[in-house]
Amino acid sequence: MDWLNYHHLYYFWLVAREGSIARAAKLLHLAHPTISKQLQQLEASFSEKLFDRAGRNLVLTEFGHTVFRYAEEIFSVGRELQDAVRKKSGSRPxxxxxxxxxxxxxxxxxxxxxxxxxxxxxxxxxxxxxxxxxxxxxxxxxxxxxxxxxxxxxxxxxxxxxxxxxxESGLSFFATSQFASIYRQNFPNSLNAAPLLLPADKTAVRRDLEQWFYTEGLRPRIVGEFEDTALMNVFGQDGVGIFSAPTMIEKEICHQYKVRVVGRTDAVCERYxxxxxxxxxxxxxxxxxxxxxxxx
Missing domain, CATH: 3.40.190.10 (Periplasmic binding protein-like II)
Incomplete structure (x- = not known):
């Protein structure tokens, strides 16, 4: 491939962004076969497939994801150039x-x-x-x-x-008002058999929490494990169990999720x-x- 056809790349980028040729064709005011043909020409120039079929939908291949990332940056820079020209300024963010x-x-x-x-x-x-x-x-x-x-x-x-x-920050434990009033007393011993939501296994904070439980002789009842801490917090807000978060964002957690602090520990320290x-x-x-x- 001696040069890149940016028209073809733009059609590919739009199809990938919209998820289908039909939606991209509508935005471009072009016929479906026109875009299909230009996608085929782009794939031929790369000698690689950009999409796979999944029913009626197009799914990016691994190579397609790579091309899409570059296309995102190329057209982002293009938009910045247009903005700079409109502002008559040579600088861009x-x-x-x-x-x-x-x-x-x-x-x-x-x-x-x-x-x-x-x-x-x-x-x-x-x-x-x-x-x-x-x-x-x-x-x-x-x-x-x-x-x-x-x-x-x-x-x-x-x-x-x-x-x-x-x-770095210590760790705070949060729960609904009802749970907080029960488990705040005699913390952290109150965590024994308490319903607990934990970060996913193999994370640094999870390992530190488990070590702390072992040191303190605590055996909480684990009711959920989450890779997404925001999802964990939502379940905690709903009263499913007690959850933890860094003490440095304690006020924000209480305000955003309408929960209260059960207790705190500096024995588990998160570093950033x-x-x-x-x-x-x-x-x-x-x-x-x-x-x-x-x-x-």
Missing amino acids: ARFEVGIVEVLPKLVAHRLLEPAFQLEEDVHIVCRQGKHDELLAELAVHRLDLMFSDAPVSPTASVKAFNHLLG YAISVERRIKHPAVLAICEDNSSL
Whole structure:
């Protein structure tokens, strides 16, 4: 392939975004066969399939996902160029792509990201969520500028990356008013046989919680385990069980989920890391995050 046909790429991007050729054709005011033919030409130029069929729907192949990510960035830059021309300004916002490990509570991620949104210069922030190893791989090939995690990169990791400790927090336990009034007394012994919602297995906080339970001789009744901490909090709000979250966002949890604090412990400590592939940070958004959050 000597050159890229951006018309074909644009049609592909729109089909992938809309989920079907029919919806893309309607937006483009083109016939269904016209778009189908141009998609076939794009696939031929790549010598790779971009879509698979799943019933009536088109599903991106693994290669299709890769092309879509590049197309997203290409057309995003194109939109920024149009905005710059309309404003008669040669500058465009600095793009800042950050990966957030999926087990990190959304309210913590929001707190960590706040400094980047408060910069005087324009910054276009893109947040991506995923598993630690997946995001680390994206960071290694510079598809991310930074990633937030609850665990540092291991010294034995194949990716050379640097850990920047942003802060740490003890853990608070929350429940509905009814549960809180019952289990607040004699905490943490009150957690024995108490209905408990826990983060997913193999997460750093889950391991630390289990160690704390063992040390304190506690045997709570586990009624649910969650990869998504926001979903765990919703079930806690509904009275299914007691759940935990970092003490640093205690007020926000109580306000958002209408729950009360059952108790607190500093024996279980969550740490938050910014991980970068550069030792000396240069990106203005990364600098703002690391400097502002250093006192968490």
